[in-house]
Amino acid sequence: MAFEFTTENKRRFDEILTRYPVKRAAMLPALWLVQHQAGWISHEAMEYVGKLLDLSPAKVYEVATFYTMFNLKPVGKYHFQVCRTLPCQLVGAESVTEHLQKKLGVKLGETSADGRYTLTEVECLGSCGTGPMLQLNDDYHENLTSEKLDALIASLK
Numbered sequence: 001m002a003f004e005f006t007t008e009n010k011r012r013f014d015e016i017l018t019r020y021p022v023k024r025a026a027m028l029p030a031l032w033l034v035q036h037q038a039g040w041i042s043h044e045a046m047e048y049v050g051k052l053l054d055l056s057p058a059k060v061y062e063v064a065t066f067y068t069m070f071n072l073k074p075v076g077k078y079h080f081q082v083c084r085t086l087p088c089q090l091v092g093a094e095s096v097t098e099h100l101q102k103k104l105g106v107k108l109g110e111t112s113a114d115g116r117y118t119l120t121e122v123e124c125l126g127s128c129g130t131g132p133m134l135q136l137n138d139d140y141h142e143n144l145t146s147e148k149l150d151a152l153i154a155s156l157k
């Protein structure tokens, strides 16, 4: 499906461009804007960004696939990203993932059939002193326990 920025996001994109000496330097914020608008970055969106930045879709693809923070397939309304890097692993990251799999009824790397939850594991999110931790959509949740996870899930509308 063709992708285009909304009028508001096109205005934001134009404003982003003014901050960089060359267009291609705006690739990461442009991809963020796509993800913010659509929830993920499709091939069509990569082509669109490439056109706006005078770059080939392959160049955009290279960058979008390098960073795990970009979703390359649709994600659920609530995207749980559990940090699995060593410091978090040592304080129970694995049990966080297990608990979420059970409570959300979704396997690691998958989205629930109703499109509500996606569960993934990611590398260090820079909050190593407060593990185990996860990112839920745009927010961090730290020092996780089973009770905290249950309360978090219960708070979701």
Ligand code: FES
Binding pocket: 083, 084, 085, 086, 087, 088, 089, 123, 124, 125, 126, 127, 128, 129, 131, 133
């Ligand atoms: S190791 Fe988990 S946030 Fe850094």
